[in-house]
Amino acid sequence: MTRGDKYLAAGILLVAIFALAFPRLQSSLFPMATSSARAVIKARGKIVREVDLSDRGGRSTLVVNGRVGPSTLEVEWKRIRMKEANCPDKICVKQGWIEKPGDSIVCIPGEILVRIEGAAPVDAVTR
Amino acid sequence: MFSTRRLVFLSLLVALGTVLHVVEGMFPIPLPLPGVKLGLANIVTLFAIYLYGLRAGLAVATARVLLGSLIGGVFLSPAFLLAFSGAIASTLVMALLFKHTSCFSVIGISMAGAIGHNMGQLLAASLILRSSAVFYYLPFLLLAGIPTGLFTGYILMTLLDRLEKADILSGMIRE
Numbered sequence: 001m002t003r004g005d006k007y008l009a010a011g012i013l014l015v016a017i018f019a020l021a022f023p024r025l026q027s028s029l030f031p032m033a034t035s036s037a038r039a040v041i042k043a044r045g046k047i048v049r050e051v052d053l054s055d056r057g058g059r060s061t062l063v064v065n066g067r068v069g070p071s072t073l074e075v076e077w078k079r080i081r082m083k084e085a086n087c088p089d090k091i092c093v094k095q096g097w098i099e100k101p102g103d104s105i106v107c108i109p110g111e112i113l114v115r116i117e118g119a120a121p122v123d124a125v126t127r
Numbered sequence: 128m129f130s131t132r133r134l135v136f137l138s139l140l141v142a143l144g145t146v147l148h149v150v151e152g153m154f155p156i157p158l159p160l161p162g163v164k165l166g167l168a169n170i171v172t173l174f175a176i177y178l179y180g181l182r183a184g185l186a187v188a189t190a191r192v193l194l195g196s197l198i199g200g201v202f203l204s205p206a207f208l209l210a211f212s213g214a215i216a217s218t219l220v221m222a223l224l225f226k227h228t229s230c231f232s233v234i235g236i237s238m239a240g241a242i243g244h245n246m247g248q249l250l251a252a253s254l255i256l257r258s259s260a261v262f263y264y265l266p267f268l269l270l271a272g273i274p275t276g277l278f279t280g281y282i283l284m285t286l287l288d289r290l291e292k293a294d295i296l297s298g299m300i301r302e
Contacts, residue, residue: 004230005280008238009273016269 037101037118039080041073044111053078053099053116066110073114085110136299137175137183141190144171148195148210163271166241168195170279172214173221173237174286178300181222188214205255209248216247233287237280241272 041049043066051062053075061083063070071085071092079099082092085107092107104115147167156163168191176184192214196207220243224236231239245268252261290296 001234002230002232004228005232005235005238008231008235009277012238012242012269012273016266019266019269 037078037099037116039075040115040117042113042115051075051080053080053118064112066107066112068110071107071110071112080114080116081105082107082112082114085112132299132301133179133183136178137187140171140175140187141194144168144187144191145194145198147171148191149198152195152199163268163275165275166217166244166279167282168214169217169237169240169244170283170286172218173225173233173240173279173283176218176222176225177233177283177287181218181226184218184222185215188218205252208255209251212251213244213248216250217241217244219243232280233283234277234280237283238273238276241276241279242269245269245272 037053039051039053040047041051041064043064048064049062051073055077058076060075062073062075064073065071066085066087069086071087072083074081074083076097079097081097082095082105085093087107087109089109092105092110092112095105098105098114098116101116101118104113106113145168147170151164151167156165171191172184172188175187189211192207192211193202196202196204196210199206201207217240221236221240224231224239245265249261249265249268287296290299
């Protein structure tokens, strides 16, 4: 083992640990790793919006008109949540952020459904 | 320049690499990480680079993957494509480091080759699956590449050492 070998091993180790410790940093180091997830928003049975979640610029909000009046959704990079709603129980708001493909927020009184679609994470890689 | 000696040694390396490739495929490592392997066949590729350079390494790696996947029955399947792209990527990385740097021993080069293999594979996997989600697997493969690269590099170092002592190595390189 030369000194160079040891530095190389240490370097690889550092990159791997950093990537594990900071998933968001990993995504910016390896931009290809950001899957093109999007959120599909349905209100009263119809698709009213599709939001691209791969946009890294800041927060934005959007208003959806459900059965109990307007509800406010907040969109961030890779995640979305119900920020405010007029429904009585506020279950959708309490659910907080969702980010994985397949996750969904459902507001029964408002008849609003937010579902994240996109490439599902892989189970295994074979050689 | 054509050299019968070189042709014979390259053929031996291809045969050796094929056997290692096939045998290794039969013994998965008992780790909760799918796809992680020792990369024994990489020893042979690096040996070919050590003896005869990049083109010989590419030839040995390509022939080894082709033959190995034919024997394993996975020729032209995704598994073959992954093995192929990994082998080519690792050969390129190792030949580059071998020729243009002097601060690494075969252990370091082997480690870099293991990482190159994983990167090439992930790239192929993301193209096959048309999804970049596989790159989330990268840190685990990086971590796995350190011990496996160390191990295969150490084996090659021992091999080179013994061949040197037995006075065979210089005869293998001589045209």
